Amino acid sequence: MPREIALFGVYLPSLTLLFLATLAAGWALDRLAAWFGLYRHAWHPTLLRMSLFTCLYGLVALYIYR
Amino acid sequence: MSWKRVISVVFTLLVFAAAAYIVRTLWVHYMDSPWTRDGRVRADVINIAPDVAGLVVEVAVKDNQQVRKGDLLLRIDDEHYRLALKQAEALVAARKAQLQMNQENAQRRTDLDALVVSKESRINASHLAHAAQADYQEALAQLEVARLNLSRTEVRAPVDGYVTNLNVFEGDFANRGEAALALVDSHSFYVYGYFEETRLPLIRVGDQAELRLMSGERLSGRVDSIARGIYDRDNPESRDLVADVNPTFNWVRLARRIPVRIRIDEVPEGVTLAAGLTCTVIVTPPADRPRPLPDRW
Numbered sequence: 001m002p003r004e005i006a007l008f009g010v011y012l013p014s015l016t017l018l019f020l021a022t023l024a025a026g027w028a029l030d031r032l033a034a035w036f037g038l039y040r041h042a043w044h045p046t047l048l049r050m051s052l053f054t055c056l057y058g059l060v061a062l063y064i065y066r
Numbered sequence: 067m068s069w070k071r072v073i074s075v076v077f078t079l080l081v082f083a084a085a086a087y088i089v090r091t092l093w094v095h096y097m098d099s100p101w102t103r104d105g106r107v108r109a110d111v112i113n114i115a116p117d118v119a120g121l122v123v124e125v126a127v128k129d130n131q132q133v134r135k136g137d138l139l140l141r142i143d144d145e146h147y148r149l150a151l152k153q154a155e156a157l158v159a160a161r162k163a164q165l166q167m168n169q170e171n172a173q174r175r176t177d178l179d180a181l182v183v184s185k186e187s188r189i190n191a192s193h194l195a196h197a198a199q200a201d202y203q204e205a206l207a208q209l210e211v212a213r214l215n216l217s218r219t220e221v222r223a224p225v226d227g228y229v230t231n232l233n234v235f236e237g238d239f240a241n242r243g244e245a246a247l248a249l250v251d252s253h254s255f256y257v258y259g260y261f262e263e264t265r266l267p268l269i270r271v272g273d274q275a276e277l278r279l280m281s282g283e284r285l286s287g288r289v290d291s292i293a294r295g296i297y298d299r300d301n302p303e304s305r306d307l308v309a310d311v312n313p314t315f316n317w318v319r320l321a322r323r324i325p326v327r328i329r330i331d332e333v334p335e336g337v338t339l340a341a342g343l344t345c346t347v348i349v350t351p352p353a354d355r356p357r358p359l360p361d362r363w
């Protein structure tokens with residue numbers, strides 16, 4: 001995975017665009033988990049959802065930079 | 067408090083801890099490791115200037131052509147210098163005759179009786195002969211200079227390299243010492259990585275470095291040296307011989323960047339290096355000797 005993506009000749013870090021992609025993917029996973037009622041059993045659902053998204057995006061970033 | 071509740075608390079905390087760990091790893095990797103995206107490929111660029119002035123009668127190279135050391139680059143009109151050589155040769159002949167005459171005179175006077183020729187005349191003749199000897203040597207030196215000038219009408223490549231920005235054409239008048247074209251030394255390519263000063267403690271001379279060109283090609287290199295000075299922009303030269311210190315804000319600071327010179331190990335087949343290319347530099351300190359960052363204040 002290249003660290004940079006050319007957007008009309010401007011080289012942007014891939015992470016900026018991947019953030020949007022991760023946001024979409026994270027939202028889909030979030031809906032899925034909600035559909036199965038996972039969050040009903042969670043201790044602070046907001047904290048769990050936030051942490052899950054952070055893990056997802058952090059792993060993507062680590063994959064690119066390592 | 068049921069088991070279910072305990073499991074849900076533990077699970078949430080575990081996910082949170084994982085997130086915190088990943089963020090920390092990212093932070094350490096991004097902020098506290100010696101790498102920079104601000105690197106430049108550089109090379110020694112030699113400004114080729116003729117050593118003698120004159121009309122350019124031949125440009126033996128094309129733009130961007132590869133040349134070997136000693137190849138002909140330019141030929142300056144040598145007519146003037148041939149004539150100068152002839153002049154110098156004539157002068158040598160004249161001085162030689164002069165020398166001979168003076169030496170014979172001196173010899174003759176030495177051989178004559180002291181009653182016939184005065185001591186003064188004898189000494190004068192001897193000095194004249196010495197002066198003529200010096201004049202003769204001067205003429206010989208001028209002959210050498212004329213020969214050198216003639217040979218310098220051919221401008222040759224001082225190193226292996228590539229002709230760049232060729233801006234001289236047949237019929238141009240080339241001035242002595244005025245650069246006519248640039249030659250990029252093909253053995254001199256290196257990379258300057260501009261590292262933030264906060265990362266410098268992690269870099270040592272001799273460390274392995276990975277170089278990534280913007281086009282994606284990878285090269286390997288080694289830290290060759292670290293620059294020991296950059297310009298102090300907060301204190302430029304002032305007109306009145308007093309310091310011109312910028313009033314800065316203490317809250318936010320930007321790390322200055324120090325050039326670190328990276329020697330390229332080997333250029334892989336098919337990679338075209340050009341001075342000025344952008345390049346990412348990743349220095350890998352040896353794994354067995356970790357270098358902790360000092361506390362920052």
